[in-house]
Amino acid sequence: MRAAQGTGFVAGNEYRGRGQAFRALDPATGDTTGPEFTTCEPDEVAEAAKLAWTAFETNRERPERWQAPLLREIASRLGDAREAVLATARAETGISSARLEGELARTRNQLLGFADVVEREAFGEPVHDEADPEATPPRPDLRRVLIPIGPVAVFGASNFPLAFSVAGGDTAAALAAGCPVLVKAHPSHPGTSELVGACVAEAVAACGLHPGTFALLQGAGNETGSALVTAPEVRAVGFTGSFGGGRALTALAAERPRPIPVFAEMGSLNPMFVTAAVARERLDSVVQGFVTSMTFGAGQLCTKPGVVLTTEGREFATRAAALLDEVEPGILLNQATKDAFEAGTRISGVEVLTKPCTETGEGLRAAPVLVLATLADLRREPALLEEHFGPFAVVVDLDSEDDFAEAASLLPGSLTATVHSEPEDHERLGPLVFELVELAGRIVHNGYPTGVSVSGAQTHGGPFPASSDSAHTSVGWTAIRRFQRPVTFQDVPETLLPPVLRTALLFKEEQ
Template sequence: MFNDATVDQIDEVLKSAWAAFHVYRKCSLKERAGFMRAIAKQIEALGDELITVAGQETNLPEARLKGERARTIYQLNSYAEACEKGDWLEARIDTAIADKTPPKPDIRKMLVPLGPVVVFGASNFPFAYSTAGGDTATAFAAGCPVIVKAHPAHAQTSELVARAISKAVEECNLPKAVFTHVHGKSFEVGQALIEHPYTKAVGFTGSFAGGKQLFDWANQRKEPIPVFAEMSSINPVFLLAEKMKTSAVEVAKLYAGSITLGVGQFCTNPGLLIGLEGTDLGQFVSTLASEIKTIAPATMLHDGICKNYVAKRAQALTQPDVEIVALSEIEPKDNQGIPTVAMVSGDTFINNPILHQEVFGPYSLVIKCKDVLQMIEVAKHIEGQLTATLMATDHDIRNNQELVDTVQNLCGRFILNSVPTGVEVCLSMQHGGPFPSTTDSRFTSVGADGIKRFARPVAFQNWSNDLLPDELKNENPLGIWRTVNDDLSKNVIA
């Protein structure tokens, strides 16, 4: 239905975005926030048509899509509020001291926008991580134009949302190229977008192979640019002894739901369950198996994801010494993922890197460890993750500090006695972890701190007050929080 953008079209898009950047970057925080709120209203105005089209393209149920649309609208509004408050600017002011030897200059620092940002839509979240998702919203908040490449799996959904954003652009009297929408199934489209000299940053949610390729292209440029890619994560869960002794059945039922939630198509799906061999782990596995067997296979987002799940699942299950613990006992239909749990020993896992790879879908692997020392060794063999979870009592935590420290070192969000599925949109959320879960663990793609990804610090030295940006002027006309001579303050500088 939609043609791939040509190299010439991409060149025109980026040139226009670069021109728009020099206008949009000067929009006030209030104006940017107003634009983001206008987008939220335009998306809401799409009504049932958006849900219907997205359902047809993604196989996601109506309730899930309505919930995700609400989340997307909430993100736009909450990031708009954060944009306007200005805390993310990290305004720092150190006033001059003329009689110091040598004299101390007046230095004032804040974050400023990077420039045009290319956002790649995600396959598994047609709203919240796609055209008007978190990357787009935070880039707008930072003062950057956005070029979205629609995900081919829900191109029409992306087109509808893009039209809503364009209406908001017009309503707010902004340059048209503050937002541009392109299509492209071929890798050449993505490469052309990344390599264009006016692209200044990239947002991506998807596979490791896709994210790493974008990252490599960006770093091979004459002027390397940041790529904020959320990629592979298997989100290990560590089942500690005392917790399992009292709660094995409860925890197993909880995780049966988490493993199969959304047909396992979440970046936070718990793909590894690591416990200590013995009666308690046996009870956990037995209960988990009973639950999994009764959960019906469900239709996956599209046939590409389903084929990949089938292939990756088969590869994992055919590895030496892998035991199938449970399969759904309900016959799958076309394009449906079969809920599956397998099990291996700690030794087998440590020595087989294939078992460390993500199987994107309703699949999880139980690892039986001989003791806590082997559990620590397993943790040391796990690569960087978005999340890691401990199912543990306070006593378990206090008695296993080396394990706790090791697990904390490999994740961005460290969870206790809960499930990793479900990512709250709030300022304290960290949705990003060590490589290969993301390309830069210092940043988050969820929460208003994500705005900082698309900005850079600039220090103004010895500038006259009336020439400074409003954010740094003595009178603080925006009323934002600033660190003035090491004290956090909204006060006017005398």
């Protein structure tokens, strides 16, 4: 069983950068854990990016579809490395073993799902409009297909060391599209990243692909990531993390001589609206569901319900606070998260309903915090409209359900928006749902937003600041579109067309 050695991977080989040394921290104890890693310098990043471009040119000349075998090989090797990966991730993140087990299964299934997409030839979305000389004006033969955009930079997320990291959704989608991937490992879990990176690098070699198809770059600080985003060979960026981090990468990408898209999934409030009818019929059940969702993973999920809006706000908040006071302080992922949580949850002018917790135990831990606010508070205090990563939420006590639409109009873009209602409410909720469609990428009814199924119909994205580009999802099979671009072939002979466009009958685009 391989243990972390303190390396990344470049050109298929273990690689140690020349820059600053760093180690992971076990957030459960506050002690360092695992081997020492070193940061890749900008010139080292540049060399990896050049290799990725060579791999891109080499791989796209292959006559066979190489993506599906690679994705399946990665999934298989992750299964073989399961024990070491889970143990290392547990030590570096403090995430429970049960959750990490589920996350590893999700990661492997995601890889296999994208392999299925490739094998069905669904990812290129070919369109053929036959020539029509009788049309006005005459129409030539047109064939459209999506092609890979080129090398993709992927930034591992702190809160999902497997599903949104080295072999996570961004990497799986980019490889499925036919794009080489350069991963910037998150410094909070470098050992986990190394072990998963080894699985990917070994799979690339086993499939006979160019070694530049994958690279794992370790690094503390921002220098490695900045060099990656500005490397001229990189054609797109996938990022899951903080609002500040996403904005910084987006700005860097926009300032390039040749700007590139950054698909950043950033902060999200994920509002939850609860009608008075629900409060009368099943308030305890909804409160319990909210508390479970809010505190799952110590509130460090981008889909955490961060604000509840209801005319029964005080009663809802009182019952929720009583449950939250019984919840053990949760382990935060790193010192930066703990510092931001402590600073961001001190909001003036609102009532804190949870009891103060001065003894949180060893390591990086935080007790849940719930505050009660009014619609007027939302108007005056910007901090109430920001995501606070960790076990924190706001309950807004509204005077009337007529205030739902106005409250929704104050909220920033979100990944999700939830409505808890009874059948008697539905006729009146049309205007609210209309507002929420403008606000969020996923509308949840009588449920909770923290679970995100990987499927073709999924949308994990939303209007700014939830995402930098609300036209795409970062979860589900259509996430592949982020790393493709359309090309149309006009009157091009069949022998010069990509294989997917050479079939005698492609479906016709509806006119």
